[in-house]
Amino acid sequence: MASLVRAQPLLFPATARHTATVIFVHGLGDTGHGWAGAVENWRRRQRLDEVKFILPHAPAIPITCNWGMKMPGWYDIHTIDGNAESLRRNEDEAGILRSQAYFHELIQKEIDAGIPGDRIVLGGFSQGGAISIFAGLTSKVKLAGIVALSSYLLLSSKFLELVPKPEFNKETPIFMAHGDSDQVVNLELGKKSYELLKSMGYNVTLKIYEGMEHSACPEELDEVESFLRERLPALGNSDAKSEL
Template sequence: MAGDDTDAAAAGDEEPDPHADQPVVTAGAPSMAAEVAVVLVHGRGATADGVVNLAESFYRHGVAFFAPQAARSRWFPYDGRGTVERNEPHLSSAVDAVERALGQADDAGIPPERTVLFGFSQGAAVVTELLRRRPRRLGGAVVLSGGLVGPVGRARPSGTDGSLAGTPVFVGAGDADEYVPVERIRATADLFRALDGDVTERVYEGLEHGISEAEFDVVRELLDDLLEP
């Protein structure tokens, strides 16, 4: 989730919608024949192709992957623990990019309630922000080593409606993560509870900024449940 001031000059040169023309990488089952979709949101410095490769560890027959690519391989330029405004318009553009990937899954005939959002690091922050602004029932959401952008305790935008309506949400991180303090993970889980998600929260002892095998198991189990006849 972290950012740094080396991006300062570049950030000022960005277009109003910096992620607008970036591709969505697809993989897994052919989308028109898939039963379940996973929208994969990569972290800072990573790529859509990279997160698709990562997802091979939990691929199941009948699952299609949709992975949007961030411009310059980062969804926003500065530390997500700072002010939200400093990371605009990048953050809003990132939310829209993930929304377009969700739309691709829907256009392929995979409804939202059979679609899982998966985000790691900055990708987890973008997933959290999308659901904060535009909550809806999904097949699931997996938020790993990242989460709430801006001040801890930041609520949904005023005047917005919608609910996660019991969407299974998994929020996971390590207590040795140098970028994401445990209290921010707690606040992220609390936000999803306030949006009526069915939240599971796990903090792993000794885990740094990464994904544990236990977290991969969570995704496997979630997909197996969605694929059950």
């Protein structure tokens, strides 16, 4: 495939001293702007003042289930019919690995800028959540946490072959959330992914929201905020280095 054209991510700088970063990844057909409202709401509450938010934009790629027409996507999807097996069949491994490399690069840029890996959370919705689990658990730096909303585990049949040895994120908390009325990424796929991650020894939790479709609800976003506050507590000036 020709080199992908990637727009620069949407950035929300920390409103206090920048000590932590959240990279939040949108789903198929969306852009980073689709999650700007959620970030702005969190920022209004002033509980995550030291956090910089990065909202990347997926490149436009041909999507098979969209009759091959281009739309923003982190990898190709052949079928979206609510069937768990449909999403797991014919996975776009090459596309998944390209996006994995991109997110590892974003993480490294934050580390190079002085934010340690254990002050970085990677998360997202739908495709964005799926690539967050995959890129997060295969990262070669220890992260603070992973968020996966209405998502699933990519390349599950060979996942363990793709994680680094030793694993840096075996203990990293993973917050998964799913609606029980999701007709796009079936809840059963979310549950299977949770159970598989649990069986492999990962530190994962799953919250199910009654009546929620393939979307987010205020209660879920509040719980994501609580997870971020827990994983990225404010440091104030406690670790400020001497200016001498």
